[in-house]
Amino acid sequence: MRFTRITLQNFRNLPLVQVTLRGRRTFLCGQNAQGKTNFIEAAGYVTALRSFRGAETRALIALGQPQAGMAFSLEHEQYGESRITVTLTSQGRDVMWEQGKVTRLAEFIGKFPTVTFSSQDNQFLRGSPSLRRRWLDLTLAAMDASYLTSLQAYTRAVAERNMLLKQGGRDAGALDAFEHELAGHAVVLFAKRAAGVQELSDLFRAAHAKLVPEGEQAGLVYSPDTAVTVREEFAALLVKNRPRDTLVKSTERGLHRDDLEVLLNGRPAKQFASEGQQRCLVIALRLAQAAYFKLKCGLTPVLLCDDVLGELDPSRRVKFWNSLEGDPQVIASGTSLPEADAASWQVLTVEDGKIL
Template sequence: MYLKRLSLRHFRNYPEQTVSFTAAKTILLGDNAQGKSNLLEAVEWLATLQSHRTPRDRDLIQHGHTTAQMTAEVERQGIPLELTGVLRQGGGRSLRVNGCTVRRTLDFLGQLNVVEFSCLDLDLVRGTPALRRSWLDRILVQLEPVYSQLLQSYQKTLRQRNALLKQGTGIDEGLWQAWNQQLAVTGTRMMRRRQRLIERLAPLASHWHQVLSGDREVLTLSYHSHVPIADPSPEAMLVRFMERLAERRSLELIHKTTLVGPHRDDVGFDLNHQPARQYASQGQQRTLVLALKLAELALVEAVVGESPLLLLDDVLAELDLYRQQILLEVMGDRYQTLITTTHLTPFATPWRSDAQVLKVAGGQIAAVAGTAVETSS
């Protein structure tokens, strides 16, 4: 999988820009707040139809404009592919594949696969459960595009059920049970997929953590659900989900919100059988997150049968020299990599000489050191 060209129009701080990628490794060089991360964000959006930086599409539209457009020209298994997303300030979006409008997100997702690693990911260990849930969901959307519809269905059901809870007493029992059933059905399907994802990531993350820690630590991953998963069969989980909803009904009426379901679940990271969230040092947290990202990279590649794009947003400065070297060695020429940085110091001369270096300043991109970039305005 190779990203050949990216065109942006009124996206974030880019009025109009087209960039051609001429090497397996592209270094985006520039000061902070110049647009480096925005470029990676556009690629991420075309892969997942969402940004890890904001849940609202309208935040991606350049100030003073009503629409934004992103187009990626990709080569996948030797076949050219063009992906276009158009965002509208008033809401709504349109998607095109090879110039043809697609109505279903299923027909768009999975065409471009990326693994994104930013400084924000360093909060995965000690950050909120919502961050860890979002991390799982972004992976699943790429591996199983149907998961995006499942997620949307669950969120819609959750909003309807919460609206009922806000009514307090006098809830229509038939309507209440109907929403309970819908929440349990979609919630069970989500939890089973998340659980399977953790089971596939766990050995890969454990391997990389052993490499990074010099075999001094053992990393284990676990999925923590508000619905106990003793029996992972769909039927048993559905029954337990419904039982759990009945058990928490009184408490939910007090809090006027749904307290059971995958929107409340979490992921556990343990180092040597101790919760990393409470006991891991800052260095251990960075090692753990790097192991997670390397595991994610390996899993996506194994599932889709092609190397995904690797997007590294300002992370080298957060890693020590040893971990920087491990990451750069893993990248090699195996993965097309877009990496942002404020300076070139972390990149050894041989590695840098094979890379395309682009200077980013004020939403404008220019070639550095003889590398090629195509721009339009």
Template sequence: MNLLRLHAENFRNIPLAAVGLEADSVFLLGANGQGKSNLLEAAGLVTAARSFRTTETRPLIRQNQPQGRVFFKVRHEHRGETEITLTLASGAKQIEVDGEKITRLADFIGQFPTVVFSAEDIQLLRGSPGLRRRALDLTLAATDPDYFKALSRYTRALRDRNKLLKDEAPTASRRPFERLLAEEAVKLIAARSQGVKQLSASLVECYSELCGVDESPALQYKVDCQAATTEDFLKTLEQQQRRDEAMGSTQKGPHRDDLAFKLKGRSARDFASDGQQRGLVVALRLAQLRYFQSRTGLAPVVLADDVLGELDPVRRAGFWRAVGPDLQVIATGTEPPVGDARQWKIIHVEGGAFDEAKGEA
């Protein structure tokens, strides 16, 4: 897939912009705070209508405006040239593909894949389990509609059970939600186990290409509740019943799963150097890119948000080797790109305005 054009209206600090992205390599160049990352964030919405920087919609809409809008024109392997419009309003999103409204997110998510590389990705290793779960869920949901449905159903059932727990409702009133919770939990656990296994295998290859060394990297799925069947999970809920009632929430389940990064058999969070940690999270995004390719047959667009400046020359060269020459790359930075063979289209960014007139690098 290639992004050909992007229009943004009342998005972040961008009042109105129409940017040509038809080149294979596009570099958004400008000082910090001018709108480079905002445009990249807008581009990333084409995959799941969700930002890689926030879970909220309101911050995406320009201040004092009721709504924002992003328009995409893409060249797609299966659909040909396709137009997508995403309208953002507080608490609501509307998606149209070639003029047809999309009523279910499951019918849209992952159809137009992008993979974002950001300096903030380091928090996938150093941050909370919730960040890692969200990244894993987005990766799996983007290639498997059934996973997305199971996750949505699990989330609703969990919310309903937790409300009953907080309200101290009778045990019998929780039973229907617990069975639904258990049915979907088993699906999520199985899919996450298989998905992490595939990502970890690819992580090994990507880390070697990126860093040029063999340090036995691994991604480990830390399942909170082992449950092969619905009855297994229901038994766990029964065992946890008193604790759940005391806490007013469900204490065991996929909503408490985690991922662990390993290097040389040890916790990368505790023992890896800063350079090794950054190499691991970049390798994970590369593994995600290859996962998308293998599962969908589509070529994701690479969105690199000021990440190359975080890499040393060896890892920067390895990054371009791992990405390869065939994928479209849209990158940002405060200095022009150096040290790679790409012919860049440079777009200068200042104050939410985008100047394409200054040519290539």
């Protein structure tokens, strides 16, 4: 899969840009706060119809404008030449492609896979478990519509249970109903997360090995809050925890408390890895995500590299390029041109919301 043309109107600080992408390597060059990241953010939107920054729809629309528009032309191994249009308003989004209007995210997510490498990824190791859960959920949901359906239903059930807890938990019948539904989806999600992390861990270990000196070994471990294998057992745990949950007005146990642990040579990376080692680990996680997408859907994802390769030393940058398989399209950004093989890049200059 590759983008051939991207048109944006009133998307963040980009009033109107029309970019034809040639070849497999495009580099956006410009100073900070000119619009490079915004362009990459828009390109990544086609995978899950959401910003990799986690921004709300309203934040994507230029200040003072009622709506924003995005149009993408792509070459796709399964759908041929495809065109996707997205209209963003303060009320939501409207998405169209050759198959018709997109009414359910599960019918669209993951069909146009991209993987975004961002400087924000450095928080993956040091940040809260919610960052790691979000990455895992987006990765698995992009390739498994049933995972997304179960996750959405689980999240709704937790929200409904929390609402009842805030009301004092007096409606035992309603709590029973939501806990029964919650437990059913939890069993499905637990099994899919455990299997998914096992596959991702193997891909992560292989990707990391291509970036680092021999002797460093990475690992990815699923750390569930509760092992949910039997629906009735988890439902009973929720009943047992009702008094405490009512006090704190929140569901304190469950898959919404899960975490992932990243290891380096068998030890927690956030405690023992150096800055350079941590950068390689998060890049390897993104490479593993790309490999997982290709494994599951047979498509080579587009790689969107937002000013991250400059953080690697020259030898690790060379290893990064050598590690890429399947000749993916790469759209990268930075404040200076790539040091090596510059002739192979289509270079675009970004200045004050204009891309030339």
